[in-house]
Amino acid sequence: MNYWLLKSEPNVFSIDDLKKQPQKTDHWDGVRNYQARNFMKEMKKGDLAFFYHSNCDEPGIVGLMTVTKEAYPDHTAWDKKSQYYDPKSTKETPRWYMVNVTYKKTFSRNISLKELKLKKDLEDLPLIRKGNRLSIMPVSKKSWESILSLVKKN
DNA sequence: GCCAACGTTGGC
DNA sequence: GCCAACGTTGGC
Numbered sequence: 001m002n003y004w005l006l007k008s009e010p011n012v013f014s015i016d017d018l019k020k021q022p023q024k025t026d027h028w029d030g031v032r033n034y035q036a037r038n039f040m041k042e043m044k045k046g047d048l049a050f051f052y053h054s055n056c057d058e059p060g061i062v063g064l065m066t067v068t069k070e071a072y073p074d075h076t077a078w079d080k081k082s083q084y085y086d087p088k089s090t091k092e093t094p095r096w097y098m099v100n101v102t103y104k105k106t107f108s109r110n111i112s113l114k115e116l117k118l119k120k121d122l123e124d125l126p127l128i129r130k131g132n133r134l135s136i137m138p139v140s141k142k143s144w145e146s147i148l149s150l151v152k153k154n
Numbered sequence: 155g156c157c158a159a160c161g162t163t164g165g166c
Numbered sequence: 167g168c169c170a171a172c173g174t175t176g177g178c
Contacts, residue, residue: 034161035161035162111166129162130158130159131158131159132160133159133160133161
């Protein structure tokens with residue numbers, strides 16, 4: 001099993017929005033970055049992911065979700081009315097993909113970016129590196145467990 | 155709103 | 167293939 005971190009702007013799609021979906025499940029669409037897409041293609045059913053709120057008052061990790069469907073073509077790329085429309089992605093050769101994720105839990109508190117940056121054993125987490133803009137990234141087992149231990153504090 | 159750090163585009 | 171111009175992300 002592998003671990004991931006997925007970013008979303010809460011005013012666009014928050015962890016509460018995911019929780020409200022039927023079966024608490026939704027597709028993670030709109031990824032338009034090759035590196036992020038390639039990571040998404042590596043995701044396996046049953047993998048766990050942190051839900052990260054970005055571009056908001058308190059950026060940070062707010063909860064957990066499970067990957068419930070592996071990468072399949074992102075249909076929003078074919079929708080001319082979508083902000084994610086990409087004429088270069090065709091049904092024959094899809095350029096962009098999405099996965100399905102299912103809500104698992106909301107942490108008792110927000111693990112803020114500030115706090116993650118202070119933690120000393122997360123060097124391998126791309127999120128805390130300066131200038132990082134990856135919206136989907138792998139999390140090592142060591143970092144995953146370290147972050148989970150933070151949740152239990154307070 | 156600012157702006158650093160990227161990623162992408164397109165002329166050459 | 168280089169690289170300047172441009173667009174986007176996302177913390178602050």
